[in-house]
Amino acid sequence: MTELTALRRATDAEILLPGDAGYEEVRSVYAGAGDPAVIVRPSTPEQVAEALGLAREHGLPVSVRSGGHGANSFPNPGGLVIDMAAFDTVEVRGDGTVRVGTAATWGEVADALAPHGLVITSGDTREVGVGGIALGGGVGWLVRSVGLTVDVLEAVELVTVDGRCITASAASEPELFWALRGGGGNFGVATHFTFRPASLPAVVGGRIEVGFDDLAATLRAWRDAMRLAPDELSVTFLALPALPSGAPRTAQLLVCYAGDDEEAGRAAIAPLLELPGVTGSQIARRPYGELVASAAAPPPVPVVGGEGFADFDDEVVDAFASAVADYAGPAVASARYLGGAFSRIDPEATAFAIREAEVLLFRVAFLPPGTPPELAEAAEESWRPVRARTTGSYGNFVEASDPAHLARIYPPATLERLRAVKRAFDPENLLARNHNIV
Numbered sequence: 001m002t003e004l005t006a007l008r009r010a011t012d013a014e015i016l017l018p019g020d021a022g023y024e025e026v027r028s029v030y031a032g033a034g035d036p037a038v039i040v041r042p043s044t045p046e047q048v049a050e051a052l053g054l055a056r057e058h059g060l061p062v063s064v065r066s067g068g069h070g071a072n073s074f075p076n077p078g079g080l081v082i083d084m085a086a087f088d089t090v091e092v093r094g095d096g097t098v099r100v101g102t103a104a105t106w107g108e109v110a111d112a113l114a115p116h117g118l119v120i121t122s123g124d125t126r127e128v129g130v131g132g133i134a135l136g137g138g139v140g141w142l143v144r145s146v147g148l149t150v151d152v153l154e155a156v157e158l159v160t161v162d163g164r165c166i167t168a169s170a171a172s173e174p175e176l177f178w179a180l181r182g183g184g185g186n187f188g189v190a191t192h193f194t195f196r197p198a199s200l201p202a203v204v205g206g207r208i209e210v211g212f213d214d215l216a217a218t219l220r221a222w223r224d225a226m227r228l229a230p231d232e233l234s235v236t237f238l239a240l241p242a243l244p245s246g247a248p249r250t251a252q253l254l255v256c257y258a259g260d261d262e263e264a265g266r267a268a269i270a271p272l273l274e275l276p277g278v279t280g281s282q283i284a285r286r287p288y289g290e291l292v293a294s295a296a297a298p299p300p301v302p303v304v305g306g307e308g309f310a311d312f313d314d315e316v317v318d319a320f321a322s323a324v325a326d327y328a329g330p331a332v333a334s335a336r337y338l339g340g341a342f343s344r345i346d347p348e349a350t351a352f353a354i355r356e357a358e359v360l361l362f363r364v365a366f367l368p369p370g371t372p373p374e375l376a377e378a379a380e381e382s383w384r385p386v387r388a389r390t391t392g393s394y395g396n397f398v399e400a401s402d403p404a405h406l407a408r409i410y411p412p413a414t415l416e417r418l419r420a421v422k423r424a425f426d427p428e429n430l431l432a433r434n435h436n437i438v
């Protein structure tokens with residue numbers, strides 16, 4: 001199938017095959033090294049349709065690459081990757097909306113909107129792509145003040161598997177629009193998204209450092225403070241491992257007050273500075289884009305991962321604190337406090353249906369070569385009590401190759417509804433390499 005002449009006849013889009021120089025650069029994604037049979041790099045929606053036609057004709061499962069920067073990115077062995085890199089524009093429109101190409105990164109979006117005093121709620125990492133977040137969720141610095149990225153999505157320009165270029169919005173294809181906001185890449189290939197931005201010339205935020213000594217006490221007091229905090233305040237607890245340079249592991253609260261009134265922001269943040277275990281802080285009024293920071297690439301070693309939504313009751317706090325503070329190996333862990341605008345969205349309004357959880361917990365433990373088996377077992381063991389107390393998963397934090405997670409990502413009624421949309425828009429399941437709804 002992969003004879004270049006046959007492929008060339010089918011599309012004008014750039015085609016990369018194993019051995020081509022560009023293939024090496026694009027074949028892998030954050031989640032792992034890939035060896036797709038062919039990579040197609042369209043630069044127009046029509047060429048996206050041609051790529052889908054090629055895949056159908058040759059029976060190749062499709063994966064779509066926007067930022068390529070996610071746990072749920074798919075390396076797609078033997079399949080056809082549609083690399084959307086050419087769709088990377090950010091356009092502020094006269095009507096106040098922002099139209100963004102799927103392969104722009106959230107760092108690029110923040111930079112482009114800063115001169116306009118605008119922001120789109122997104123993830124907190126610069127390199128993550130628009131496509132994966134806009135179709136999957138988008139939990140970031142403004143989750144309590146504005147909500148998820150899918151909550152500010154107004155329209156999706158999409159190429160369907162049968163080659164139609166359509167726009168899904170509340171007014172046009174509303175059921176598809178519902179499914180696209182949380183249902184991931186199951187229903188077509190998105191080229192552009194229209195968002196409703198927030199006006200936010202600056203935020204008040206930064207980092208509050210905390211110690212590991214009595215982490216459970218710190219986290220409990222943090223939770224209590226968050227239960228009283230204004231919606232403008234979004235805070236994530238983050239623990240990072242020791243560095244090869246010898247720098248010790250760190251724990252911090254990453255803080256964003258979504259307002260440019262420094263006095264109001266500092267007043268909202270003040271209770272956090274009084275928490276037990278605080279050892280320092282760097283809070284300032286700053287552009288939102290400064291908080292959308294680069295994430296270090298993970299070491300290329302096996303990992304033990306865990307994630308889930310939970311109520312942050314004392315049992316969960318204790319289990320999480322113990323998994324983080326007592327585990328002796330290198331690990332990254334986070335607890336994102338939710339509520340506010342995130343929870344006010346009707347669970348049936350978008351396919352991102354888990355809205356009542358108090359926190360989103362995450363941990364990945366790295367197992368470098370030479371890790372003793374007992375430490376690897378301890379990595380599993382320490383997360384088990386947390387896992388037992390979580391009630392659902394955020395799809396964008398879950399590896400796409402694990403179908404068992406589908407029932408954790410979507411409540412039964414949501415999954416049924418998503419299946420109906422899948423049957424209508426991709427009955428042959430051409431878009432199979434994702435959190436596949438079949």
Ligand SMILES: Cc1cc2nc3c(=O)[nH]c(=O)nc-3n(C[C@H](O)[C@H](O)[C@H](O)COP(=O)(O)OP(=O)(O)OC[C@H]3O[C@@H](n4cnc5c(N)ncnc54)[C@H](O)[C@@H]3O)c2cc1C
Binds near residue numbers: 124130133138186
């Ligand atoms: C370091 C790091 C930090 C992160 N931080 C956050 C965070 O703060 N908040 C948060 O919510 N998430 C975060 N994530 C997770 C992130 O939301 C997802 O992994 C996201 O899917 C990545 O999007 P992408 O476009 O870069 O990846 P891609 O691999 O390009 O896309 C991921 C999947 O989305 C689908 N998809 C992407 N584009 C399209 C399209 N145009 N049409 C159809 N389907 C498409 C495909 O199924 C694809 O496999 C983080 C991930 C990493 C690795």
